[in-house]
Amino acid sequence: MTPDTEVPEAGLRERKKQQTRELIVRVALDLFVKQGFAATTIPEIADAADVSPRTVSSYFPAKEDLVFDLTAATFDRLEARLHERRDGETTAEALRDWIASEAPGWDDDQQMNVRKRVVHESEHLQAYSKRFIARGEELVAHSIASDLGGHPDDLEARMASAATLALFSVLNAHKDDAAAADGSGNCQGTHSREDAVELLDRALLFVSAGIRALQIARAEEASAHTLGT
Amino acid sequence: MTPDTEVPEAGLRERKKQQTRELIVRVALDLFVKQGFAATTIPEIADAADVSPRTVSSYFPAKEDLVFDLTAATFDRLEARLHERRDGETTAEALRDWIASEAPGWDDDQQMNVRKRVVHESEHLQAYSKRFIARGEELVAHSIASDLGGHPDDLEARMASAATLALFSVLNAHKDDAAAADGSGNCQGTHSREDAVELLDRALLFVSAGIRALQIARAEEASAHTLGT
DNA sequence: TGCAAAAATGCATCTCTTGCAGAAATGCCT
DNA sequence: AGGCATTTCTGCAAGAGATGCATTTTTGCA
Numbered sequence: 289m290t291p292d293t294e295v296p297e298a299g300l301r302e303r304k305k306q307q308t309r310e311l312i313v314r315v316a317l318d319l320f321v322k323q324g325f326a327a328t329t330i331p332e333i334a335d336a337a338d339v340s341p342r343t344v345s346s347y348f349p350a351k352e353d354l355v356f357d358l359t360a361a362t363f364d365r366l367e368a369r370l371h372e373r374r375d376g377e378t379t380a381e382a383l384r385d386w387i388a389s390e391a392p393g394w395d396d397d398q399q400m401n402v403r404k405r406v407v408h409e410s411e412h413l414q415a416y417s418k419r420f421i422a423r424g425e426e427l428v429a430h431s432i433a434s435d436l437g438g439h440p441d442d443l444e445a446r447m448a449s450a451a452t453l454a455l456f457s458v459l460n461a462h463k464d465d466a467a468a469a470d471g472s473g474n475c476q477g478t479h480s481r482e483d484a485v486e487l488l489d490r491a492l493l494f495v496s497a498g499i500r501a502l503q504i505a506r507a508e509e510a511s512a513h514t515l516g517t
Numbered sequence: 518m519t520p521d522t523e524v525p526e527a528g529l530r531e532r533k534k535q536q537t538r539e540l541i542v543r544v545a546l547d548l549f550v551k552q553g554f555a556a557t558t559i560p561e562i563a564d565a566a567d568v569s570p571r572t573v574s575s576y577f578p579a580k581e582d583l584v585f586d587l588t589a590a591t592f593d594r595l596e597a598r599l600h601e602r603r604d605g606e607t608t609a610e611a612l613r614d615w616i617a618s619e620a621p622g623w624d625d626d627q628q629m630n631v632r633k634r635v636v637h638e639s640e641h642l643q644a645y646s647k648r649f650i651a652r653g654e655e656l657v658a659h660s661i662a663s664d665l666g667g668h669p670d671d672l673e674a675r676m677a678s679a680a681t682l683a684l685f686s687v688l689n690a691h692k693d694d695a696a697a698a699d700g701s702g703n704c705q706g707t708h709s710r711e712d713a714v715e716l717l718d719r720a721l722l723f724v725s726a727g728i729r730a731l732q733i734a735r736a737e738e739a740s741a742h743t744l745g746t
Numbered sequence: 747t748g749c750a751a752a753a754a755t756g757c758a759t760c761t762c763t764t765g766c767a768g769a770a771a772t773g774c775c776t
Numbered sequence: 777a778g779g780c781a782t783t784t785c786t787g788c789a790a791g792a793g794a795t796g797c798a799t800t801t802t803t804g805c806a
Contacts, residue, residue: 299803299804300803300804301752301753301802301803301804304753304802304803305752305753308753308754329791329792329793330792330793330794331792339754339755340754340755340756341755341756341793342754342755342756342757342795343753343754343755345793345794345795346753346754346755349794349795350793350794351792351793351794415647415648415651418644418647418648418650418651419644419647421647422644422647425686441686441687441690441691442687443683443684443687443716443719443720443723444723446683446684446686446687447679447680447681447683447720447723447724448680449683450676450679450680450682450683450686451676451677451679451680451683451727452676453679454672454675454676454678454679454680455672455675455676457654457670457675457679458670458671458672458675461670462670487672490672490731490734491672491676493727493730493731493734494672494673494676494727494728494730494731495676495727496730497726497727497729497730497731498680498722498723498724498726498727498730499723500726501722501723501725501726501727502719502722502723502726505719505722528772528773529772529773530771530772530773530783530784533771533772533784534783534784537784537785558760558761558762559761559762559763560761568785568786569785569786569787570786570787571764571785571786571787571788572784572785572786574762574763574764575784575785578763578764579762579763580761580762580763
């Protein structure tokens with residue numbers, strides 16, 4: 289057993305690992321932008337990062353995961369945030385909190401912008417990105433279900449989470465617009481910093497209205513039954 | 518030019534092609550059930566279907582497409598239905614119509630049940646299935662946007678379509694439950710025939726309530742501006 | 747300094763995917 | 777019926793990613 293704290297600072301070894309990982313991602317995204325995703329081979333990436341191809345594959349089970357490394361981390365944090373919310377804290381509140389802490393980085397982060405550009409011109413990657421959205425939906429659905437005291441596979445929870453996550457489609461679409469309108473490949477921050485929070489609020493409004501509508505409908509149905517209609 | 522009608526009956530050649538395609542799908546699903554998706558190779562499938570491996574790959578660009586052949590066709594019909602709706606017909610109405618005509622086949626169809634079983638035990642296939650859901654969302658988002666006179670990438674359209682398509686998550690989840698509860702692999706119709714339409718109605722209720730909420734919010738915001746708040 | 751764990755590497759293999767050219771079949775016209 | 781054009785199927789081969797395994801190198805710690 290390690291004597292004291294386990295989380296504070298990872299060993300130097302761990303840090304180096306992380307460093308290598310980031311290097312590979314950086315190099316890979318670079319090549320993807322220059323030559324396209326499909327046209328870039330893993331050995332190429334390995335060369336550029338000064339590691340063996342086998343190492344790349346070890347870090348990233350699928351080539352596509354190189355593109356979504358940050359995305360995965362973002363959703364990791366969502367998962368953590370949803371799990372560690374205080375008693376009584378709503379999923380909506382946790383989401384708001386999470387977005388508020390994530391969004392500020394989205395505009396400036398070079399990685400994010402590069403990723404967007406790469407994904408934008410590859411149907412395959414767009415499809416792959418859905419995996420992460422799906423993961424988000426799963427997380428939110430479970431969280432909402434626990435709020436509502438229902439099952440994660442209930443229509444309400446499912447619709448609510450799907451609608452909430454739709455936010456990302458919008459966000460990405462807007463960024464694409466910005467990038468496209470820009471003409472040049474350079475698509476740095478246009479907006480979305482506070483947009484993200486604002487959009488989420490609208491989404492939450494939508495969702496809560498929807499849920500309420502279903503609850504009312506159910507109540508009416510129940511009373512109708514009681515009255516023997 | 519062909520003399521008269523062009524659509525009525527496809528040539529015999531076309532029919533045979535379709536026949537081969539279906540044979541391959543049938544055989545493939547069979548093997549997938551028996552040995553699992555990953556453990557089944559394309560040459561195996563080709564052998565079983567008495568065609569060359571190259572032919573299989575020609576018909577189905579990706580091995581996964583063998584699993585979702587019917588799914589793709591279903592969404593083809595959705596696309597057609599949404600395109601050919603009469604003036605004034607709501608997306609919701611078209612959806613209802615579409616579901617009503619599709620759902621009856623879902624329970625009995627052996628293919629569907631087999632597909633579900635295969636997909637259920639493969640994360641990879643579950644992820645792949647999202648591609649079709651995404652396509653559906655795209656279609657519905659466009660349709661709704663044209664109803665609302667907005668852009669398909671507007672939050673409302675996006676949320677509405679996402680929430681609507683969430684129906685399939687629920688449907689599949691329920692069928693999974695049924696299959697799991699059944700114990701034996703035999704998971705034939707438990708419900709969902711009319712469930713699908715009923716669920717859709719609930720979904721549409723949810724969606725319309727959400728949209729209305731957003732519209733109201735927007736209106737209030739506008740009046741607030743006018744009043745100089 | 748030396749040892750044990752962890753990481754990186756090299757190698758081999760399997761499978762999918764795709765392009766290309768030739769063979770086979772199908773449809774149609776004379 | 778025969779012949780021709782088109783479409784499909786087939787066989788071959790190369791390219792790339794994913795993965796298991798054994799080996800070497802690095803790192804952390806006693």
